[in-house]
Amino acid sequence: MAKVLINGYGSIGKRVADAVSMQKDMEVIGVTKTRPNFEADMAVQKGYDLYSAVEGRESLFEEKGIDIQGNIFDIIEEADIVVDCAPGGIGKDNIENIYKKYNKKAIVQGGEKAPFVEDSFNSLWSYDRCYGKNIIRAVSCNTTGLCRTLYAINSTTDILKARIVLIRRGADPNDAKRGPINAIVPNPPTIPSHHGPDVGTVIPEFKDKIITSAIIVPTTLMHMHSLMVETTGTTKDDVIDAIEKTPRIFTVSAENGLDSTATIIEYARDIGRPRYDLWEIPVWEESVNVVDNEIFLMQAVHQESDVIPENIDCIRSMLKMEEDNIKSIEMTNKAMGILK
Numbered sequence: 537m538a539k540v541l542i543n544g545y546g547s548i549g550k551r552v553a554d555a556v557s558m559q560k561d562m563e564v565i566g567v568t569k570t571r572p573n574f575e576a577d578m579a580v581q582k583g584y585d586l587y588s589a590v591e592g593r594e595s596l597f598e599e600k601g602i603d604i605q606g607n608i609f610d611i612i613e614e615a616d617i618v619v620d621c622a623p624g625g626i627g628k629d630n631i632e633n634i635y636k637k638y639n640k641k642a643i644v645q646g647g648e649k650a651p652f653v654e655d656s657f658n659s660l661w662s663y664d665r666c667y668g669k670n671i672i673r674a675v676s677c678n679t680t681g682l683c684r685t686l687y688a689i690n691s692t693t694d695i696l697k698a699r700i701v702l703i704r705r706g707a708d709p710n711d712a713k714r715g716p717i718n719a720i721v722p723n724p725p726t727i728p729s730h731h732g733p734d735v736g737t738v739i740p741e742f743k744d745k746i747i748t749s750a751i752i753v754p755t756t757l758m759h760m761h762s763l764m765v766e767t768t769g770t771t772k773d774d775v776i777d778a779i780e781k782t783p784r785i786f787t788v789s790a791e792n793g794l795d796s797t798a799t800i801i802e803y804a805r806d807i808g809r810p811r812y813d814l815w816e817i818p819v820w821e822e823s824v825n826v827v828d829n830e831i832f833l834m835q836a837v838h839q840e841s842d843v844i845p846e847n848i849d850c851i852r853s854m855l856k857m858e859e860d861n862i863k864s865i866e867m868t869n870k871a872m873g874i875l876k
């Protein structure tokens with residue numbers, strides 16, 4: 537059993553912890569928080585051993601009556617790997633100040649920048665490259681969604697260039713501080729946005745082929761992407777077939793009532809997903825079209841959850857637990873109940 541420490545138990549950390557717990561070949565040996573709030577309490581109630589992410593803050597948890605086992609330095613030696621789920625930018629410091637000093641393998645998340653890690657992970661594209669490596673980044677929710685769709689398209693035709701508009705959610709549902717509340721914000725106002733180059737960190741051969749622009753809108757449920765992909769030639773049926781054959785991406789139909797991010801999230805609720813997570817990327821079947829060798833499609837991304845199964849495969853790759861990425865994907869999918 538691989539021993540996994542989760543450093544940072546927020547939106548991503550709590551989901552990674554639960555996903556690790558569902559696997560047969562790995563276990564959570566602890567989770568960390570800096571603040572003794574309800575999430576710390578929930579972690580203990582769920583049976584996770586809780587540690588302070590910052591040395592010296594243990595008494596804050598004790599004062600609130602939250603069972604704390606110590607701080608990260610009391611548990612890190614026992615870990616085979618740390619999944620860092622701290623807020624963006626902190627993972628970089630943790631790499632230098634903790635993981636390298638303790639000679640620990642670590643996965644950081646999409647809020648960290650590519651130059652600070654050995655490589656960028658996606659289960660379909662870079663599992664082999666990350667095999668046995670020490671410091672890896674599980675890329676952002678948007679990059680993960682784009683990598684899956686481009687993998688599907690690439691399996692049926694040659695991609696010449698991709699132009700992608702990202703319509704991003706203003707905040708996660710638990711975040712009362714971000715926005716906008718009543719505006720549509722070009723973010724960044726310059727084109728290209730950083731999302732295309734980020735896909736290039738996973739798929740270097742696409743680095744110069746992708747241009748992205750991004751806007752933020754007042755919603756919390758999901759992101760949306762509108763893709764225009766120039767190819768050497770394909771058909772609408774071949775693209776849909778490729779999507780159906782690719783793991784963790786499927787088509788949905790507006791005609792069937794799945795006509796917005798709202799109804800897609802309702803679907804995730806109806807099928808009993810924890811926290812209404814949708815680990816898969818839904819692509820609108822009606823949006824798939826091919827005009828003069830150019831593919832058009834629209835997809836949604838559940839920002840809080842599509843990266844979670846990727847973190848699980850990344851653990852298996854870095855710890856050399858399974859050589860074959862497809863086998864790891866199947867193991868993760870089966871354990872989590874990921875749909876095809």
Ligand SMILES: NC(=O)c1ccc[n+]([C@@H]2O[C@H](COP(=O)([O-])OP(=O)(O)OC[C@H]3O[C@@H](n4cnc5c(N)ncnc54)[C@H](OP(=O)(O)O)[C@@H]3O)[C@@H](O)[C@H]2O)c1
Binds near residue numbers: 548549568571676
């Ligand atoms: N949320 C998303 O939609 C999303 C999607 C994909 C990727 N990501 C990436 O995932 C990472 C985590 O994001 P998140 O949304 O999960 O953040 P979050 O909800 O703010 O959670 C961050 C967690 O890290 C803890 N923390 C704070 N300082 C820490 C430190 N010095 N060391 C270790 N842990 C610390 C926080 O604990 P306290 O609350 O106790 O301070 C909290 O539990 C970021 O890189 C982000 O870009 C986020």
